[in-house]
Amino acid sequence: MIDPGFFLEIIPKLLAGLPLTLQLCTLSVLFGFVLALALALAQQGNNRFVLWPIRTFVSVFRGTPLLVQIFLIYYGLGQFRPNLQAIGLWWMFREPYWCAIIALTLNTAAYSSEILRGAIRNVPRGLSEASLALGLTRVQTLRLVVLPLALRQALPAYSNEIILIVKGTSLASIITLTEVTGIAQDLIAQTYRAMEVFVAAGAIYLLLNFLIVRALQLLEVRLTPYRKR
Amino acid sequence: MSEAGGTSGKDGEQPHKRHNKKGIAMTFRRMAAVAAALMTLAVTQVARAEDAPKEIKIATEGAYAPWNFVNADGKLDGFEIDLANDLCARAKLKCSIIAQNWDGLIPSLKVGKFDVIMAAMFITPKRMETIDFTQPYAIDPTSFAVAKSSELGKQGLSKDKVKLDDEAAAQAAVDKLKPLLKGKVIGVQSGTQILAFLKKYFGDVVDIREYKTTEQHDLDLAAGRVDGIIVQQTTATATLAKPEFADYTLAGPGFVGGILGMGTGAGIRKEDTALKATFNKAIGEAIADGTVKRLSEKWFHTDVTPVK
Numbered sequence: 001m002i003d004p005g006f007f008l009e010i011i012p013k014l015l016a017g018l019p020l021t022l023q024l025c026t027l028s029v030l031f032g033f034v035l036a037l038a039l040a041l042a043q044q045g046n047n048r049f050v051l052w053p054i055r056t057f058v059s060v061f062r063g064t065p066l067l068v069q070i071f072l073i074y075y076g077l078g079q080f081r082p083n084l085q086a087i088g089l090w091w092m093f094r095e096p097y098w099c100a101i102i103a104l105t106l107n108t109a110a111y112s113s114e115i116l117r118g119a120i121r122n123v124p125r126g127l128s129e130a131s132l133a134l135g136l137t138r139v140q141t142l143r144l145v146v147l148p149l150a151l152r153q154a155l156p157a158y159s160n161e162i163i164l165i166v167k168g169t170s171l172a173s174i175i176t177l178t179e180v181t182g183i184a185q186d187l188i189a190q191t192y193r194a195m196e197v198f199v200a201a202g203a204i205y206l207l208l209n210f211l212i213v214r215a216l217q218l219l220e221v222r223l224t225p226y227r228k229r
Numbered sequence: 230m231s232e233a234g235g236t237s238g239k240d241g242e243q244p245h246k247r248h249n250k251k252g253i254a255m256t257f258r259r260m261a262a263v264a265a266a267l268m269t270l271a272v273t274q275v276a277r278a279e280d281a282p283k284e285i286k287i288a289t290e291g292a293y294a295p296w297n298f299v300n301a302d303g304k305l306d307g308f309e310i311d312l313a314n315d316l317c318a319r320a321k322l323k324c325s326i327i328a329q330n331w332d333g334l335i336p337s338l339k340v341g342k343f344d345v346i347m348a349a350m351f352i353t354p355k356r357m358e359t360i361d362f363t364q365p366y367a368i369d370p371t372s373f374a375v376a377k378s379s380e381l382g383k384q385g386l387s388k389d390k391v392k393l394d395d396e397a398a399a400q401a402a403v404d405k406l407k408p409l410l411k412g413k414v415i416g417v418q419s420g421t422q423i424l425a426f427l428k429k430y431f432g433d434v435v436d437i438r439e440y441k442t443t444e445q446h447d448l449d450l451a452a453g454r455v456d457g458i459i460v461q462q463t464t465a466t467a468t469l470a471k472p473e474f475a476d477y478t479l480a481g482p483g484f485v486g487g488i489l490g491m492g493t494g495a496g497i498r499k500e501d502t503a504l505k506a507t508f509n510k511a512i513g514e515a516i517a518d519g520t521v522k523r524l525s526e527k528w529f530h531t532d533v534t535p536v537k
Contacts, residue, residue, distance in 0.1 A: 075445070078452035094454050096438070176416075176438040185332060186439070189420025192335050192359050 002196060010187055010200050017180040018204065024169040024179065028104035029162055035105065036112035041142075043117050054113075061110030066168050069107055074099040074175040100172040108165050112158060119154035120146060152223045159216040163209050170205070180204055284323040285504070286343035287313050287495075291328030292442045295467045295528040296349040299328070308528040309347045312366060315520055319511040331442070332420055335360055338496060344504060345497055349461065351422045351490030361499045363508045365492025366521055367533040370483025371423055373406075373415070374450070374465045375457035377478045381409040386462075386479040393426075393487020402482050403430045409481075410435050413456040416446030426488050427459055443468075450477060463529040492535050 039058070042050050061069065077084065077093050084090040092098045123146045131141040173182030184201040188194050289297040291305055300306040305326055317324035326347075329337055334346050338360060349369075352362040370390055375382045391402040411434045417424045419439035427437060438455055440446040446458045451473045458465070465479050495512070497505045515521050516534055525533045 075448055078448060078454065081452050094452075096454075174441060176440055178439065182439070186419060188336070189332060190355075192339065194336050 006191075006193065006196055007200055010191075010197055011204075013187060014180055014183050014197075014201055014204055017178060017183040018208075020172075020177060020179040021166075021169050021208075024100055024104060024172055024177075025162070025166045028101050028108055028169075029165055031101070031105040032108035032112055032165070035109035036116055039109065039113035040116035040120060043113075044120065057106075058110045058113060061107050062114070066103065066107050067171055067174070070100065070103045070171055070175060073103045096172070096175040096177050099175060100169075100177055104165055104168055104172075107168065108161060111161050111164075115154050115157045115161065116150065119150040119157075122153060123149045152220075155216065155220050155223070159213060162212055162216070166209055166212065167205060283321075284325075285317075285345060287317075287324050287326045287345045287347055288329045288334060288337065288343040289313075289326060289346075290331050290334070290348040290442075292331075292444055293349050293464060296464065297328075297347070308367075308524055309349065311524050311528070312515065312521065313345075313347050315515055315524070316508060316511040319514055320507045322507070331418070335496065338498060341498075344501065345495050345508070347495050349464075349493055350496055352492055352494045353422055353488070353490040356490075356496070360496045361501075361505055362494040362496055363505060363512055365494045365535045366512050366516070367525065368485060368492040368535045369461045369463050369529075369533045370485050371426065371459065371489055372462050372465065372479050372483050373410070373457050373459050373481050374469060374477055374479050375413075377476050379409075379456065379480075381406070381457070381480045382478050384409075384480055387482050389482040391482045391484050393484060393489060399430075399484075399487065402484075406481055407431065407434050410457070412436070414438055414454070416440055416449055416455040416458040418443050418446065418460075422489050423459055423461075426484065429488055447474075450474070463531070463533060466529065466531075493533075 039054050043054055045051075073093075074096060077099075081090060084093050092102075127145055127149070128141050131145045132138070136144065169179055170181035172179055173185060176182075178186065180201055184197050187197045191197070289305060289307075289309055291297055291299050293307075295307050297305060297307040297309045305328060310326060313324060313326055327343060329343070329348075331348070334348055334350070335356065337343065338346055346360075349367075350356070350362075352365060356362070372386060373381065377383070389402075391399055393399045410431060414436045415427065415431070416438045417427050417440070419441065424437070424439065427435070438446070438449070440449070443458075443460060443464060446455060447468050449455045450458050460468075462479060462483055468474060469477055469479065495508055497508065512521075521534045522532050525531065
């Protein structure tokens with residue numbers, strides 16, 4: 001039934017989509033992390049006018065499917081072309097590439113900000129109090145004491161989030177981007193061999209995620225010297 | 230079974246003679262039941278051997294107006310829905326029509342989720358490696374749709390039909406269009422022969438964007454994300470009649486044949502030869518008595534009846 005020659009034929013074709021898949025997840029994880037950190041830090045205060053919009057953003061993006069978010073940002077905002085042109089943002093929303101990155105970034109920022117918020121809150125209060133008592137400024141305390149510990153604590157949960165984004169990039173194929181899944185669907189349309197093509201595409205994602213998990217595990221070990229024997 | 234067993238169990242203590250009559254009646258009833266069951270089985274077997282089911286499922290895409298689409302009442306409607314109902318009535322088949330994603334049509338037909346595809350599908354040698362087709366029930370040229378203000382748009386739609394089987398004529402028409410399309414972003418439905426056509430003849434000059442449905446590339450044409458789309462003339466005419474497409478028009482010649490296939494036909498599994506024969510006969514009749522022409526004019530305002 002399963003023909004090894006066919007796999008050898010389709011795998012290089014599928015791999016042609018890998019650079020786009022990698023770009024989508026790298027850029028959105030990068031932008032998403034910066035945004036998430038800002039949102040997590042902003043939530044350390046008590047200002048209601050800061051907290052309320054952030055909580056709304058987080059619950060909207062965590063509570064709706066990524067597929068719907070991509071559709072809304074691409075086709076939904078596409079209908080407001082004159083308004084977007086007026087504020088000079090159309091160049092970005094015109095491109096499916098940037099729409100996918102925006103959707104993935106906002107989605108991962110919402111999830112990651114919760115991971116980081118929890119991690120920062122879990123750093124023992126005594127540590128920052130001690131640091132302030134030693135004469136460090138609030139920014140120094142954050143940069144030298146709280147964040148290193150928080151980020152280390154957040155790493156396992158955050159690696160989950162990165163994997164979700166890698167898999168999430170497969171949805172970009174619905175807005176015309178031919179990344180790995182998009183190419184897989186094209187190949188099926190040409191060959192009608194859904195089983196082999198999806199197995200091969202799945203294997204590519206599996207391998208990619210395996211490498212990411214390994215890399216993050218190594219990072220975790222490096223960041224935890226006191227646990228080494 | 231259990232009823233009969235229960236009765237004999239309850240009567241077990243009593244003399245047998247008194248109950249002989251009842252016992253025989255029971256045996257007869259049981260035999261009759263078994264015979265009936267066997268007959269049903271035999272009839273089913275015969276029906277299977279005949280290989281022309283009385284009840285069939287037809288799949289369409291439901292997103293390709295006016296060929297097949299979901300109307301305001303949420304029901305499937307369009308040229309192919311009307312035609313399917315007409316063909317089923319002629320062939321005395323009981324048909325149900327379902328909608329299925331374009332991507333999944335051929336794979337699902339192969340695994341038996343339904344029996345016939347009527348989804349504006351071009352008959353092509355590539356597809357015929359996998360499934361079989363009836364004779365075509367329509368031939369509809371493929372053209373570009375672009376902004377009226379663009380260079381190609383200013384030319385408007387020409388009545389010319391370029392037959393791709395005639396390679397010299399096809400190349401001449403393509404060479405005339407190429408400079409007008411250079412660097413343009415063109416939207417097309419993925420997995421279609423139109424995409425294969427676009428890649429083959431214009432792949433070196435245009436930037437191709439692939440969409441799941443034609444409705445999606447229509448939206449992006451209106452939004453200005455693509456400079457043009459390439460579609461069958463009938464569907465484009467229906468789309469361009471909408472007010473938001475007032476600035477867009479079909480342009481250039483219409484392409485037929487060659488890589489675009491031998492017209493639009495119904496897809497059927499290779500082994501269902503009897504069903505194919507039934508459909509071919511019904512389509513032949515519908516073409517001969519003008520039903521296809523009438524339905525075509527109703528839905529497309531033009532005649533797509535295949536000419537022999």
